[in-house]
Structures are given as C-alpha cells and as structure tokens.
Amino acid sequence: MNTTEFRKRGKEMIDYVADYIETIEQRSVYPDVQPGYLRSLIPEEVPVEPEMYEDVVKDIERVIMPGVTHWHSPFFYAYFPTASSFPAMLADMLCGAIGCIGFSWAASPACTELETVMLDWLGKMINLPENFLAGTTGCGGGVIQGTASEATLMSLLAARSRIVRWIQADNPDRTESEIFSKLVAYSSDQAHSSVERAGLIGGVTMKKVPTDEKFSVQGEALKKMVERDRRAGLIPFYFCATLGTTASCAFDNIIELGPLCNAAKMWMHIDAAYAGSAFICPEFRPLLNGVEFADSFNFNAHKWLLVNFDCSVMWVKERADIIGAFKMDPLYLKHDHQESGLVTDYRHWQIPLGRRFRSLKLWFVFRLYGLRGLQDHIRKQVLLAKEFEKMVRDDQRFEICAEVILGLVCFRLKGSNELNETLLKRINSTRKIHMVPCQLSGKFVLRFAVCARTTELHHVRESWAHITDLASELLQELPH
Numbered sequence: 087m088n089t090t091e092f093r094k095r096g097k098e099m100i101d102y103v104a105d106y107i108e109t110i111e112q113r114s115v116y117p118d119v120q121p122g123y124l125r126s127l128i129p130e131e132v133p134v135e136p137e138m139y140e141d142v143v144k145d146i147e148r149v150i151m152p153g154v155t156h157w158h159s160p161f162f163y164a165y166f167p168t169a170s171s172f173p174a175m176l177a178d179m180l181c182g183a184i185g186c187i188g189f190s191w192a193a194s195p196a197c198t199e200l201e202t203v204m205l206d207w208l209g210k211m212i213n214l215p216e217n218f219l220a221g222t223t224g225c226g227g228g229v230i231q232g233t234a235s236e237a238t239l240m241s242l243l244a245a246r247s248r249i250v251r252w253i254q255a256d257n258p259d260r261t262e263s264e265i266f267s268k269l270v271a272y273s274s275d276q277a278h279s280s281v282e283r284a285g286l287i288g289g290v291t292m293k294k295v296p297t298d299e300k301f302s303v304q305g306e307a308l309k310k311m312v313e314r315d316r317r318a319g320l321i322p323f324y325f326c327a328t329l330g331t332t333a334s335c336a337f338d339n340i341i342e343l344g345p346l347c348n349a350a351k352m353w354m355h356i357d358a359a360y361a362g363s364a365f366i367c368p369e370f371r372p373l374l375n376g377v378e379f380a381d382s383f384n385f386n387a388h389k390w391l392l393v394n395f396d397c398s399v400m401w402v403k404e405r406a407d408i409i410g411a412f413k414m415d416p417l418y419l420k421h422d423h424q425e426s427g428l429v430t431d432y433r434h435w436q437i438p439l440g441r442r443f444r445s446l447k448l449w450f451v452f453r454l455y456g457l458r459g460l461q462d463h464i465r466k467q468v469l470l471a472k473e474f475e476k477m478v479r480d481d482q483r484f485e486i487c488a489e490v491i492l493g494l495v496c497f498r499l500k501g502s503n504e505l506n507e508t509l510l511k512r513i514n515s516t517r518k519i520h521m522v523p524c525q526l527s528g529k530f531v532l533r534f535a536v537c538a539r540t541t542e543l544h545h546v547r548e549s550w551a552h553i554t555d556l557a558s559e560l561l562q563e564l565p566h
C-alpha cells in the first residue's frame with residue numbers, strides 16, 4: 087500500500103468507523119456465536135500472495151462483526167465503561183503513525199515530556215496534592231500504565247522493595263528471602279481480583295479485610311488484622327484501598343485508613359480504576375479526601391474519561407521508590423541526559439520496556455472537550471444512573487442493593503438468587519441489552535452500569551421497560 091492508496095483507504099476507514107458508531111444501536115449488543123465460530127470462516131493458512139484491500143474490508147462484516155460485543159452500544163451496561171471518543175481515536179492514529187517506543191527520554195523526547203505534563207494537568211484536574219506532581223519541587227510524578235492491574239502490581243513490588251530496604255538498613259543480616267516469607271499485604275474483601283493477583287505475582291500473602299454493611303473497609307478492621315499479624319511475627323507492609331469497588335462502587339474509608347498505614351509504615355495504594363475520573367467534578371472530589379496519606383494512586387482514564395483503551399494513570403509521591411525498585415541500565419539503553427536530573431526515563435516505572443505514545447490521547451481529549459466537557463460527560467452518566475435507580479425504586483417487585491453514588495446501579499428482584507439468575511439469563515439471551523451480575527452479602531445482584539458515551543435517557547427507559555417485561559413474564563410463570 088503506497089501513500090496514495092493509504093489516503094484513499096484511510097478516508098474510507100474513517101467513514102466505516104463513523105457509520106459503525108452512528109448505527110451501532112441497530113446491532114445486537116451481544117454476539118450470537120458459539121466458541122470456535124471464527125476458525126471456519128477464514129483459511130487455515132496465511133495467504134502467500136497479497137490480497138485485494140476490498141476483500142479484507144468485506145470480511146470485517148462477514149468474519150469480525152458477528153463476533154463483536156458492542157461495548158459502545160448505548161444498550162451495553164456490563165462491567166464498567168470503557169471510554170471512547172473521536173478525539174482519542176484520532177490521537178491513536180497519530181500514535182500509530184509516529185510509532186515510537188518511548189522507553190526513555192532519548193527514545194522520543196516528546197513522548198516522555200507530553201506524558202509528564204499531561205499527568206500533571208490531570209493531577210491538577212482532580213486536585214491531587216502537589217507532592218504527587220512532577221512539575222513541582224516535590225519528588226512525585228505520574229506515569230501511564232496499560233491497566234489498573236499493572237499499576238497495583240507496580241505499587242506492590244515497589245512497596246516490597248522499600249520494606250526490604252528499610253529492614254535491612256537496621257538489620258543487615260536479615261536476608262531478602264527471609265523477609266519476603268513474612269510479608270503481608272491487605273486489601274478489601276471487595277477489591278478487584280487483580281489485587282489478589284498482584285499478591286500472587288509478587289509472591290506475598292494478600293489478606294482480605296472485611297467490609298462493613300456499605301461494602302467499605304473501615305480503619306478499625308484493618309488495624310485489628312495488622313496488630314494480630316505483627317504479634318504473630320509477620321511484617322504488614324502494604325494496603326490497597328479501593329475507591330469505587332467493581333461489584334457495587336463502594337468506597338473504602340481512606341481518611342481513617344491512610345493515617346493508620348502511615349503510622350504502621352505500610353504503603354497505601356489507591357485503586358480507583360472506575361471512580362477516579364469522577365474526581366474531576368468538585369462535587370465528587372470529597373470521595374478522594376485522604377489521598378494525601380497515600381503512596382500511590384491510580385485510575386483508568388480509559389474507563390470513564392473519554393480516552394480509548396489503554397490509558398491507566400498512576401501517580402507516586404516518591405518516584406525514587408518505584409524507579410529504584412527495578413532499575414536496569416544496559417549500555418544500549420543509556421543516553422547522555424539520563425543522569426541530568428532533567429528527564430524521566432519511563433522504562434524504570436513499568437514492567438515492559440516498550441511503551442506507546444499514549445499521552446497524545448489525553449492531550450487531544452483534554453483540549454477538545456475541555457475540563458467542562460469532561461465534567462458534563464461524567465455528570466450526565468451519573469444522572470442517568472440516578473434516573474434508572476428511581477425507576478427501580480418505583481417498582482415494588484425490585485430492590486436496590488447498594489447506595490448509588492456514581493454511574494452504577496445494583497438491583498434485583500425481591501426473591502431468590504435462582505429467580506434473579508434466570509432473569510439475567512433471559513435479559514442477556516435476548517441480546518437487546520447486556521449486563522453482568524455480582525454477589526453482595528450472598529445475594530445474586532444485577533449490575534446496571536451506564537457505559538456508552540452515547541447513552542441517553544430514552545435508551546435507559548427502553549432498557550428498563552425491557553427488563554420489567556421479562557421480569558413480568560418470569561414472575562407469571564412462578565407457581566402462585
């Protein structure tokens with residue numbers, strides 16, 4: 087493909103994408119295919135001779151689209167949102183075109199510098215304490231990770247190396263492996279599975295702290311566990327707080343937990359994967375109060391801030407903790423400015439070496455929406471969730487199962503878990519709307535997360551009508 091053809095095909099592709107987004111709600115939100123559906127639709131081997139572009143494009147509708155779950159359909163209410171906007175898609179194209187691997191400042195200075203400045207912009211948008219920002223005299227700074235899972239793992243590994251360093255400073259005879267065997271990390275019993283996984287990968291015990299009736303960890307619960315473990319000769323070193331849990335969007339009490347972690351010399355990481363974007367609105371910012379006690383903080387701009395996947399933003403108060411934990415410096419990666427104190431080499435902040443120019447997406451989205459446009463988006467989706475909550479509360483057959491704070495509504499039919507499982511199965515098998523369940527206090531609960539940028543009140547009303555129709559049918563089938 088030469089540049090002349092690229093220009094033509096590029097314009098056609100933009101048209102295809104625009105049509106896809108514009109007409110997406112006419113497609114079934116959930117695909118009707120069986121496992122292995124795709125293999126029989128394409129050849130067993132790669133073509134030896136080049137094919138025609140038209141033939142490839144034809145296969146998008148024949149091979150790919152039948153197996154796509156349409157996350158950007160206004161009828162998609164599963165998991166949490168994954169963000170999408172045209173400015174972010176255009177920035178992603180430019181990122182692909184520049185195609186640099188920005189592992190160090192020298193590997194592409196703009197890639198590194200824009201990232202540092204965008205993380206400062208975003209830090210200011212959510213009113214992060216100054217010491218998390220790079221552009222101040224503090225020792226902090228921000229980085230784009232691929233996912234919240236990676237951010238949690240990085241924070242845990244940095245905390246692990248910090249505690250070993252601290253202990254060995256006073257007790258040089260204690261070996262790393264002996265210390266490792268005594269380390270204990272903690273997270274909410276509502277934390278995302280990626281937190282438990284970070285413990286597994288990091289080779290440390292991860293204990294679950296029980297939550298209260300609002301699914302939130304309180305200081306006392308963590309304190310009890312930490313004291314018990316210390317008495318048993320263990321070394322508590324890390325706590326991962328969640329702001330906006332996956333199941334019900336609950337918030338741990340970081341105002342209590344933070345000082346406790348600081349006093350116990352435990353690293354506090356905050357996972358706000360979904361809820362973090364909402365903190366750009368002053369009315370939701372109080373939910374982040376207590377972040378001043380944290381060592382690291384992360385959220386997925388690719389969930390709710392109109393920046394397409396992947397773009398998980400993470401800040402640390404002491405960048406030396408993270409850089410120092412994993413520093414490798416082979417000759418082929420060195421450059422003249424690395425010890426100048428003026429540049430960041432992001433390869434030290436993450437697990438892979440390579441990294442894309444993801445900050446372009448933040449730059450385009452911030453400038454083309456403005457803070458106000460992004461706040462409008464968050465507020466609109468929260469309002470839609472509140473409208474849905476009202477509809478549920480107005481129907482006596484249903485109950486709300488957790489406080490609705492942001493864009494997620496947890497609800498169920500009053501009755502057995504089996505009844506609700508059947509209802510969800512029927513909802514999803516019609517493929518008109520798509521939702522996933524969660525379990526809260528032993529109950530099977532339906533989650534309605536406002537996801538797509540294009541979801542409007544009429545979509546929410548239509549979806550509720552659909553849910554209640556299916557519920558009525560189901561209830562009529564029950565023996566009276």
Ligand SMILES: Cc1ncc(COP(=O)(O)O)c(C=O)c1O
Nearest residue numbers: 233234235278280330331332359
């Ligand atoms: C609270 C929370 N943490 C972590 C994750 C994992 O996110 P990622 O896919 O970015 O690793 C999720 C995913 O929804 C989440 O809700």
